[in-house]
Amino acid sequence: VSGPAGKRAARRAPRPGRRAPRQILIGFVIRFAVGWIVSVLLLTRAPRLERLAVETTVAQLTGTARVLGFSATGVGNRVLVEGVPLRIGPDCTPTLPIVTLWLAVLTFPATWRMRILGLALSATLLWIYNLARILALLPVLRWKPGWFSVAHSYLWQTATLLAILGIFILWLRMQRPRPAA
């Protein structure tokens, strides 16, 4: 095809060696969705993992609070910081947000070096974020317990998803094109 129609078609066609962005995104969405289904089915079979995540969160929360100068004790799935009691359930751990971000990193087109970096970065940052989130709820529980529901809802739902998105975008921006072969 030649002339203006040919030029338009050439502009629309993906450049050699590079897929069109939308194709990349749709491929990513499909791989991610399949990976999510597999991950969820595996998680439903691993109650030991949830217990481990709860115990680790309780231990790290207690340790962090002590480092910050607060009195803190942790027994089982319960934490007491400055007299404020907290119960850490499986949903209070960063397991699912980390699984979400790991899947995103593993299913997005990238080099393995970048993927390994993404896995380490996302787990570390989300674990720190989750500890900060729980600690941020303590003053609400102590001084404005009536606001706990809305604060918990915002910090767990909206802010956590924003944290996942932000870390993923940060990782995307760290990508560099591979040298041409």
Add this chain to the structure above:
Amino acid sequence: VTWFLRCTLWASGLAAPCWLLSSGYQDVVASAAEAVLAAFGEVVRIREIEIMSPHDLGMFVAMCLSSRNAPWRERRRAMLVGAAALFVIEVLTVVLSIVLAFGDPAGGFGRVQTAAGVSAVLATIPWVGAVLVWLPLLGHHELPPMVSVAAPAK
């Protein structure tokens, strides 16, 4: 980065109305899930569900409103199509979690023994839905430079 900052502002602004609407909205999702199960001959009465919706809808709308590189008409269409898709995902996720929790242990995937197992299934709603629906609808308008960089070059 500016897209992410706009999204943060929109999502934070929409969080309060989502929280206020959550109880009524979740009742609607529960009723729809009951209807789906009834269509397959399973009479189930859901007293209450906790699925962290409509925060997923709020996040999705925030992502669409922040996508300024897309024409307004396309954003509006994406919001309508995406909101419907998210509602379907919510209902199907609730149905699946009920089937896994109370289904026949001998059939299909078997019965999930732990409450956390059901939580993992329900986590599809908050952690996955909004982003996966937004990406194919509007993601290419906001992410092309990053996506192009991420694509392996030959």
